[in-house]
Amino acid sequence: MSRNDEVATRLEEFADLLEATGVEYKPTAYRRAAENVRDHPAPIEGLAAEGEEAVAEIDRVGDAIAAKIVEYVETGEIEELDELREELPVDMAGLTAVEGVGPKTVGSLYDALGIADLDELEAAAEAGEIQEVSGFGAKTEQNILDNIPFARESRERTRLGDARPLADDALASLADLDPVESAEVCGSIRRWKPTIGDVDLLVASEAREPIVEAFTDWETADATIEAGTGKASVRADGTRVDLRIVDPDEFGAALQYFTGSRAHNVAVRNRAIDRGLKLNEYGLFDVSDVEGEGADAEDAGDDSEEPDATRAGERVAGESEDEVYRALDMDPVPPELREDRGEVEAAAEDRLPVLVGEGDLRGDLHTHTDWSDGGFSIAEMARAAEERGYDYHVVTDHATGPGMVGGVGLDESDIEEQAAAVAEAADEVDIPILHGIEANIDADGGLATDDETLAALDLVVASPHAALGQDREEATERLVRAVEHPHVDVLGHPTGRLINERPGLDPDVEVIAEAATANGTAIEVNANPARLDADGEFVRAAIEAGATIAVNTDAHAPRELDNARYGVHTARRGWAETSNVLNARSLDGLRSFIL
Numbered sequence: 001m002s003r004n005d006e007v008a009t010r011l012e013e014f015a016d017l018l019e020a021t022g023v024e025y026k027p028t029a030y031r032r033a034a035e036n037v038r039d040h041p042a043p044i045e046g047l048a049a050e051g052e053e054a055v056a057e058i059d060r061v062g063d064a065i066a067a068k069i070v071e072y073v074e075t076g077e078i079e080e081l082d083e084l085r086e087e088l089p090v091d092m093a094g095l096t097a098v099e100g101v102g103p104k105t106v107g108s109l110y111d112a113l114g115i116a117d118l119d120e121l122e123a124a125a126e127a128g129e130i131q132e133v134s135g136f137g138a139k140t141e142q143n144i145l146d147n148i149p150f151a152r153e154s155r156e157r158t159r160l161g162d163a164r165p166l167a168d169d170a171l172a173s174l175a176d177l178d179p180v181e182s183a184e185v186c187g188s189i190r191r192w193k194p195t196i197g198d199v200d201l202l203v204a205s206e207a208r209e210p211i212v213e214a215f216t217d218w219e220t221a222d223a224t225i226e227a228g229t230g231k232a233s234v235r236a237d238g239t240r241v242d243l244r245i246v247d248p249d250e251f252g253a254a255l256q257y258f259t260g261s262r263a264h265n266v267a268v269r270n271r272a273i274d275r276g277l278k279l280n281e282y283g284l285f286d287v288s289d290v291e292g293e294g295a296d297a298e299d300a301g302d303d304s305e306e307p308d309a310t311r312a313g314e315r316v317a318g319e320s321e322d323e324v325y326r327a328l329d330m331d332p333v334p335p336e337l338r339e340d341r342g343e344v345e346a347a348a349e350d351r352l353p354v355l356v357g358e359g360d361l362r363g364d365l366h367t368h369t370d371w372s373d374g375g376f377s378i379a380e381m382a383r384a385a386e387e388r389g390y391d392y393h394v395v396t397d398h399a400t401g402p403g404m405v406g407g408v409g410l411d412e413s414d415i416e417e418q419a420a421a422v423a424e425a426a427d428e429v430d431i432p433i434l435h436g437i438e439a440n441i442d443a444d445g446g447l448a449t450d451d452e453t454l455a456a457l458d459l460v461v462a463s464p465h466a467a468l469g470q471d472r473e474e475a476t477e478r479l480v481r482a483v484e485h486p487h488v489d490v491l492g493h494p495t496g497r498l499i500n501e502r503p504g505l506d507p508d509v510e511v512i513a514e515a516a517t518a519n520g521t522a523i524e525v526n527a528n529p530a531r532l533d534a535d536g537e538f539v540r541a542a543i544e545a546g547a548t549i550a551v552n553t554d555a556h557a558p559r560e561l562d563n564a565r566y567g568v569h570t571a572r573r574g575w576a577e578t579s580n581v582l583n584a585r586s587l588d589g590l591r592s593f594i595l
C-alpha cells in the first residue's frame, strides 16, 4: 500500500466515524479529500515534509485536513481520529461490508445495543433485537441477516485484480536471486479464480536460507508470519503470502500439487492409483514393488482425499508438470480448467479445448471516453488500443437510463453529435474506430434509447446497471428480452455483480445462453477485476449452448485496457477457444456478426 493509499484510508475511516456519530457535511469533505490524495501523482510523504501548505495544494484538501495529514505522516497517528475510535470502538470496515449497513447504522446500533463487530451483529439480528431499535424494522433485520454471509466471505478473500499483481511482484523479487532455478505462482491465482484466499508461491532451488531471507525482506511484506527452512509466510497488503522451496527435480510435482484445486488433485491422484502409481507433492512413483502400497495393497486408498506423502517407490516423473500428466496418459491440463469439472476425462481422451490466449484479442468492444464517465478523449483511447496492437477500437459510452446518475449518460442527440466526433478522431489513428453505445437494460428488459438511434450505431452493448436485487425468474426474463432485442449485439456484464461488494443478478445462465445463440447476441466477459462478469461457469454454459462471447475491459482510461488479461483467463476458466470469442475475429468477422 502506498503512503497515499494509507493516508486516504485513514481519512475515510475518519469520515465514517464522523458520520456514525451524526456529524453532517464533514464526512463528505473527508471522503473527497481521501479520493484526491489517493489519486495524487506525488507521494504524500514528500508533500507533508514541505509542510501543510504543500499538502493543501491537493484539490479538495483544506487547511484542517492538511494539518491532520501532516500530523499522521510525522507521528503515525491522528489524535482526533484516536478519540473518535475510543468513542466508537467498532469494526467499521467489517460492519459496513454488510450491504445496507452504513456508518450511520453502525452508530445507531452501537448506541442502542453495543454492537461492535459482525458476530455481535449476527447474534442481535438472530435474537430479533434489531427490529426493536427505533428506525429499524423486521425487514431491515432480515436483510442484514441475509447479507452477513456475503460480507464475511468478502472480508476474507482478496480480489484477483489485487492478488495477481502482488504475486507477480513477490515472484519478481525472488526470480532474480542467484540460487533460484524456477519460480511460479500456484494455488487459486494460477487458476485465475476471481477471488483468492492466500497467495501461493513455489521456488525450485538447492538453497533454502537465502531465499527465505530474501522473501521475508521483500519490501511489500508488512510482517513475517513464519519462517522455516523449506517454507515461509508473510502478510503483505493485508493478504497472506505462502512460499515453498523445493528441489529442482521435484518442482513439477510440487507445482501440480500446490496449484490445486484439491478436487482436481484427488481426481488425478486416483488415476495414478489405478495405474499402480502414487502421486504427491514430491513426485510420481511406481509403488508396485513397495510393500504395503501398490495396487494389491489391502487399503489401496481409492478416492483418498490425502496422498501418501512419502518418496517411497521408484520415481517416474516430477521435474516438470507436463511430464507428470503425460506419465498418467493424459494431456497437460491448463490451470484454469483444474476444478474437477470433466477436465481429467477430457485430458485422458485427447479432447481438451485449445483455449483462447492473451495475444488473440484484436480489439475491445466496450470502452468509455470523456463523453460519459471516462477520463480520456476518443482519440486518446483509440491510440492506446492501437499501441496495444489492436486492429480496431469500439467506443461505447453510457446512454442515459436507469442507473445513470448525475447526467453521465448520452441522450439521442448527444449520440448523434458523438458520431461526428468519432469520425474526426478516426483521422488521428491508424485503426478504424467503431461507434457504439452502452445502453441500459431497464428492470423489465427494455432499453431506454430509441430504436432509430440504436439502428444507426455500429455496435450496441446492453447492460444492467439498476434493479440488481431481482429474483431469478425476473432477472432471467429481463436478460432474455435484452438479448432478443434486434439492435443489441453484446450483453454487457450480465449479472452486474461487483466482487466482494454486491452479488448482482442470479439468472438461469442456460436460458440466457440459448437465447443469445438463437439471436446472435454475444455474452460479455467483463474483464474489470471488480466484475469478471460473466464468470467461468456462465461462459461454459454459453459455449456449450453455441453462443459467442466477447472479452471486453469496459476501460475508462487507457491503462485499463491492460485488464484484458483477467477477462481472457476468465474465459479460459469457461473452456473458451479462440473461435468462440467475437473480438478475436478480424474486423470483417466482427462486422458480419454485428450486422
Ligand code: DGT
Pocket (backbone or CB within 6 Å): 186, 187, 188, 189, 193, 195, 196, 197, 198, 199, 200, 257, 258, 259, 260, 261, 262, 265, 266, 305, 306, 307
Ligand atoms: P484459496 O487460497 O482459498 O483461494 O485456494 P487455493 O486453491 O490456493 O488453496 P490453498 O492456498 O489452501 O492451497 C493451494 C493448493 O495446494 C490447493 O489448491 C491444493 C493444494 N493443497 C494444499 N493443501 C492441501 C491438502 O491438505 N490436501 C490436498 N489434497 N491439497 C492441498
Ligand code: CA
Pocket (backbone or CB within 6 Å): 187, 188, 189, 196, 197, 198, 199, 200
Ligand atoms: Ca491459495
Ligand code: CA
Pocket (backbone or CB within 6 Å): 187, 198, 199, 200, 242
Ligand atoms: Ca496457501
Ligand code: ZN
Pocket (backbone or CB within 6 Å): 366, 367, 368, 438, 554
Ligand atoms: Zn461500460
